[in-house]
Amino acid sequence: MTDQxxxxxxxEWNENELLQIIDSSLSVxxxxxELSDAEYRTYDDEMEDINTVKKNTFRIIFAAxxxxxxxxxxxxxxxxxxxxx
Numbered sequence: 235m236t237d238q239x240x241x242x243x244x245x246e247w248n249e250n251e252l253l254q255i256i257d258s259s260l261s262v263x264x265x266x267x268e269l270s271d272a273e274y275r276t277y278d279d280e281m282e283d284i285n286t287v288k289k290n291t292f293r294i295i296f297a298a299x300x301x302x303x304x305x306x307x308x309x310x311x312x313x314x315x316x317x318x319x
Contacts, residue, residue, distance in 0.1 A: 252298045252305075259295045263288060 266284050 252302050255298045256295055259291045259298075262291050266291075 266288055270284055
């Protein structure tokens with residue numbers, strides 16, 4: 235597997251889709267945690283692939299969270315601007 239996969243900008247997603255992305259990513263991480271448990275030992279190359287998927291999944295979560303924070307700041311700013319009028 236490739237080590238660094240560039241993340242696509244999340245400009246086309248709305249807030250609910252971003253939450254679904256985070257939820258799905260957490261499900262992936264949960265499944266990977268089960269696979270890497272002692273009773274499910276796999277080969278070293280599989281563990282390396284699992285770790286790469288984990289890393290990329292965390293990057294997706296962080297990108298979605300960043301986009302959600304941006305939406306929240308914009309929403310708060312609109313509310314502040316409306317109160318001042």
